[in-house]
Amino acid sequence: MSLVGFETSRLLRSPLVWGAAVLMVALRVWQTWSRAPAWPEVTIDTAYGCLLVGAGTLLAANLAVGRERRHGVPETIAALPVRVPARTRALLVAAPAVATLVACAAVALHLLSLLPAHPAGRFDAWEALTGPAGAAVGAALGVAAGRWLPGPAAGPVVLFAVAAPLELSRGGGSWAGLLPVVLHHELPVEIGPRPSGAHLVYLLALVPLIAALAMSRHGARPRRLLAALAGLAVAVPTGAAAAGGTHDAVPAERLARWMAPGAQRCRVIEEVRYCAYPGYEPWIPLWTRAVRPVVAALPPAGRSRVPEIRQRVGGVSAGRGRGTMMKPAWPHPTGPFFLWGRNGTEPLSRAWLAGQVAARVTGLPEPDYWHLPVGDPLYHATGLSFSRGTPGCAGWRQARTLVALWLGGQAGPVRTAASSWADTTDSERPAAERLYRYAERLMERPDTRTRVRTHWATLTDPKTTVEQALPLLGLTPDPDGRKDCS
Numbered sequence: 001m002s003l004v005g006f007e008t009s010r011l012l013r014s015p016l017v018w019g020a021a022v023l024m025v026a027l028r029v030w031q032t033w034s035r036a037p038a039w040p041e042v043t044i045d046t047a048y049g050c051l052l053v054g055a056g057t058l059l060a061a062n063l064a065v066g067r068e069r070r071h072g073v074p075e076t077i078a079a080l081p082v083r084v085p086a087r088t089r090a091l092l093v094a095a096p097a098v099a100t101l102v103a104c105a106a107v108a109l110h111l112l113s114l115l116p117a118h119p120a121g122r123f124d125a126w127e128a129l130t131g132p133a134g135a136a137v138g139a140a141l142g143v144a145a146g147r148w149l150p151g152p153a154a155g156p157v158v159l160f161a162v163a164a165p166l167e168l169s170r171g172g173g174s175w176a177g178l179l180p181v182v183l184h185h186e187l188p189v190e191i192g193p194r195p196s197g198a199h200l201v202y203l204l205a206l207v208p209l210i211a212a213l214a215m216s217r218h219g220a221r222p223r224r225l226l227a228a229l230a231g232l233a234v235a236v237p238t239g240a241a242a243a244g245g246t247h248d249a250v251p252a253e254r255l256a257r258w259m260a261p262g263a264q265r266c267r268v269i270e271e272v273r274y275c276a277y278p279g280y281e282p283w284i285p286l287w288t289r290a291v292r293p294v295v296a297a298l299p300p301a302g303r304s305r306v307p308e309i310r311q312r313v314g315g316v317s318a319g320r321g322r323g324t325m326m327k328p329a330w331p332h333p334t335g336p337f338f339l340w341g342r343n344g345t346e347p348l349s350r351a352w353l354a355g356q357v358a359a360r361v362t363g364l365p366e367p368d369y370w371h372l373p374v375g376d377p378l379y380h381a382t383g384l385s386f387s388r389g390t391p392g393c394a395g396w397r398q399a400r401t402l403v404a405l406w407l408g409g410q411a412g413p414v415r416t417a418a419s420s421w422a423d424t425t426d427s428e429r430p431a432a433e434r435l436y437r438y439a440e441r442l443m444e445r446p447d448t449r450t451r452v453r454t455h456w457a458t459l460t461d462p463k464t465t466v467e468q469a470l471p472l473l474g475l476t477p478d479p480d481g482r483k484d485c486s
Contacts, residue, residue, distance in 0.1 A: 004094050007090050007091050007095070008097065008098055010064065011060055011061070011064070011095060012098055014056075014057075014060040016060040016063075017053065017057050017060050017098060018056075020052045020055060020056025021053050021056070021103070021105070021106045023052055024049040024053055024106050024110075025109055025110055028045070028046055028049050029110065031045065032045075032114065033342075033343050034341055034342065034344060034345040035340070035345070036117060036118050036119075036283065036339075036340040036341065036342045036346075037114040038188075038338055038339070039121040039122060039123040039279075040124065040127075040188070040189035041121075041189055042111070042114065042119070043123065043124055043128045044181070044182075044183070044185060044194075046107055046111065046131055047107075047127060047128060047130045047131035047134065047181050048131070048166075048181045048183060049106075049110075049131065050103040050106065050107060050131030050132060050135050051131070051134055051135065051138065051166070051180055051181060053099055053103040053135045053138075054103070054134055054135035054136070054137065054138025055138060055163075057095055057098060057099035057102070057135060057139040057142065058141055058142035058145075058158065058159055059142065059155045059156070060142070061091055061095035061142030061143050061146065062142040062143070062154055063146075064091055064095075064143075065088070065091060065143055065146025065147060066146055066150070066151075066152060066154075068084070085218040088147060088215060088217070089215065092140060095139035095142060095143055096140050097136075098139065100132045100133070100135060100136045102135070103135040104132045107128060107132065111128070118283060118286060118340075119282070120280040120281070120282045120283050121188075121189075121280060121338075124194075126197045126199075126200045127194065129200055130180070130181060130196065130199055130200050131181070133180075133200055133204055133207075134180030134181055136204075136207050137180055137203055137206050137210065138162070138180070140206075140207050140210040140211055140214070141158055141162070142155055142158070143211075143214050144211075144214035144217075145157075145158045147214050147218075148214070162179075162180070166179055166180070166183065169182075169183050170183050170184060175243060176243075177195060177239065177242035178202075178239050178242070178243055180203060182195075182242070188277070188313060191254065191255065191258055191313065192254075195242040198238045198241035198242045199238075199242040201234065201238040202235055202239045202241075204234075205235035205238060206231065206235055207231075209232055209235055210231075212225070212227040212228035212231060213228065215227075216228070255313070258277075258313055259313065261275075261310075263277065263278075264278075265277075265278055266308075267281070267284055269284070269288050270288070270292065271295075271306075272288070272291055272306055272308075273308045274287055274308075274309045274310075275310040275311065275335070277311050277338075280311060283311075283340055287309055287335075289350055289411070290349070290350035290351070290352075290353040290354045290357075290411045291306075291309060291411075293354070293410035293411050294354045294357045294407050294410050294411060295357075296410075297410050297449055298361060298407070298453075299452070299453040299456045302362075302456055302460075303361075305360065305361045305363075306357060306360070306361055307360045308334065308335075309334060309353070309357075310334065310335040311335050311338070312335050313337070313338075334357060334360055335353070336349065347411075348413070348416050350411040350412045351408060351409070351412025351413050351414075351416040351417040351420075352416055352419065352420040353420070354408045354411035354412065354417050355404075356421060357407075357408075358404040358405075358407035358408040358417065362403050362407065362460050363400060363462070364400060364404055364421060393427070393428060393431065395422075396434075397431070397465055398464065398466065399459045399460075399465060399466055399468065400460045400462065400464070401466075402442075402459075402469060402473075403452060403460060403469075405417065405435055405438075405439035406442045406448065408420075409440070409442075414440055414443065434466075434478055435466065437478060438466070438475060441475060445473075445474060448474075451472060451473050451474060452473070455469075455472045455473075458472065459472065459473075
């Protein structure tokens with residue numbers, strides 16, 4: 001026990017271990033800084049981050065094993081009454097314990113930092129614990145590699161051998177369940193069940209199995225054989241269950257249940273109906289901040305056209321492809337996906353949702369959200385994934401398109417609001433830029449709201465052109481107004 005305490009004390013002072021922990025927390029803070037936390041996604045990515053602690057402990061434990069082969073050390077150790085197997089056992093106890101302790105502290109620190117940030121979704125404690133368990137597996141691997149592969153390069157080689165398939169597992173595959181973290185998932189995570197409990201037991205069983213492998217370097221003993229067989233007896237069925245529970249595609253019947261209106265919980269706030277999936281109700285106040293300024297700018301005749309705000313399934317797994325596999329069971333799919341911005345990117349999220357509402361109340365055609373491919377520059381900026389339609393040249397000539405741009409701009413940047421319902425081809429871009437400039441000028445005029453309310457029926461009439469609307473809105477034609485699409 002004194003040797004265990006000695007090795008634990010040394011590992012707790014190792015800069016490799018604490019440097020990895022600091023790097024993990026810093027990396028997770030950076031990754032979640034611009035997004036409101038959704039617990040399912042956060043726990044998966046934080047568990048993956050714990051492998052940094054496991055990597056640091058693996059290297060530190062491997063160096064501790066190699067300490068015996070440094071210059072002058074073998075002669076000193078030979079005079080001690082404690083033999084090599086006892087030193088290996090001490091490290092097999094100390095290294096996984098330190099890795100688990102430090103990883104738990106890093107996980108707790110990161111998760112607690114997210115509590116004021118409107119976390120949503122169901123928290124899976126088993127998924128969160130796979131991170132510290134994976135770190136313990138890495139620590140045990142460091143000791144085993146030091147015994148079976150003497151040399152300073154053993155630790156980095158084993159680390160690479162684990163990291164390479166981990167990165168490859170992002171593409172999916174049932175074999176990914178046999179790795180320390182199941183990385184492959186699509187948003188929303190809840191739509192595809194994950195074998196988190198079985199995977200945690202599998203990782204815990206690997207620790208005695210690897211420990212027995214390390215001790216077998218000193219010869220076969222009944223207790224070592226029993227430990228290896230016990231670990232193998234637990235790891236094989238739980239590993240098979242974890243691998244079998246990893247799917248590349250969401251079952252159609254499960255997706256159909258998620259697309260049904262009854263799957264959501266609804267709430268009416270200021271005469272607007274908001275519906276969210278279970279666990280995501282804490283985000284409804286965030287959505288109201290986007291919808292409220294649009295509703296406030298509408299005349300009474302327009303407020304009756306405000307749609308329901310329903311959370312939508314955006315990008316789900318379809319084999320190796322991305323895209324929504326099924327049309328929602330409710331009309332006019334208006335609402336956010338399972339992501340929302342924060343810390344500087346929330347205005348983009350608000351503008352995007354406000355743009356959808358503005359498009360609906362002005363009568364713009366509904367884009368085909370469920371067939372178009374997912375991907376947009378805004379996705380890389382804020383994590384928002386969406387698909388849009390294109391209004392065509394006729395749409396960019398209509399006054400209601402200009403009104404929709406102005407309404408969307410009540411909650412954020414005009415161009416971001418437009419990105420929720422409009423895409424532009426090369427031929428349409430000049431006309432779109434022209435309307436963006438008009439909308440930005442309307443945002444600066446104090447009398448725009450009064451003018452829009454007074455001429456609402458005319459401005460939202462599909463037959464009213466932008467040129468006809470400019471005098472009603474108090475605008476002068478753009479010098480580049482002749483530029484149009486064909």
